Amino acid sequence: MRQRGLLLVLAASLLLSAPVWAATQNWVFEARLGDKPIGHHHFQVVQQGGQTTVTSKAEFDVTLLGLNVFAYRHQANERWRGGCLQRLESQTTTNSEAEFVQAELAGAQFNITSHQGQRSEALACPRAFAYWDKKLLRDAVKLINPQTGEIKPITWEELPASQFTVLGEVVPAHHVKLYGEKLDIELWYLAKTHRWLGLKS
Numbered sequence: 001m002r003q004r005g006l007l008l009v010l011a012a013s014l015l016l017s018a019p020v021w022a023a024t025q026n027w028v029f030e031a032r033l034g035d036k037p038i039g040h041h042h043f044q045v046v047q048q049g050g051q052t053t054v055t056s057k058a059e060f061d062v063t064l065l066g067l068n069v070f071a072y073r074h075q076a077n078e079r080w081r082g083g084c085l086q087r088l089e090s091q092t093t094t095n096s097e098a099e100f101v102q103a104e105l106a107g108a109q110f111n112i113t114s115h116q117g118q119r120s121e122a123l124a125c126p127r128a129f130a131y132w133d134k135k136l137l138r139d140a141v142k143l144i145n146p147q148t149g150e151i152k153p154i155t156w157e158e159l160p161a162s163q164f165t166v167l168g169e170v171v172p173a174h175h176v177k178l179y180g181e182k183l184d185i186e187l188w189y190l191a192k193t194h195r196w197l198g199l200k201s
Helices: 134-138
Strands: 007-012 024-033 036-048 050-064 067-081 082-096 097-106 108-116 119-122 142-144 151-153 157-168 169-180 185-190 196-200
Touching: 024 050, 024 196, 108 157, 134 169, 134 185, 157 196
Parallel strands: none
Antiparallel strands: 007 024, 007 196, 024 036, 036 050, 050 067, 067 082, 082 097, 097 108, 108 119, 142 151, 157 169, 169 185, 185 196
């Protein structure tokens, strides 16, 4: 999603009460552009037998005077093991533009096939934008964009502690920034458990 001013905030309360060690975790975010709701972004993380499976699905629509001027659909499936991304598959449609990514780790090579072609990157432990795991994201040097297949250097910056409003409840939060080339993302995590609360880009 390349829209500036996008804000994701939790739209379901199950994340605040669920234990952080739960084998299956779900996030349901309401997406807003400015103050206007434009859709939802769902994430599910399943941990089983040393493997983590992540599924994300986004549906955004922007209307103007009753007309749909922007439509975005994205679905990605990721498989992780030992903190490293093993496999990635995604499909994205932005208005009429279609993108796809298929990538898999083979030894120390991450082989990527996308709408832009094929290539191989020397990465022993590739990582994507694992917003759901603060430590994975914080320790990364480069991240793969699941929409485009591009791999870019990133910088993690801890911001002063803040508060974040979730379903009308104000909670103490860790506030961080993730930035790089054409990338400026703010993230909030629940101070007590480090559970992901929201995102702004």
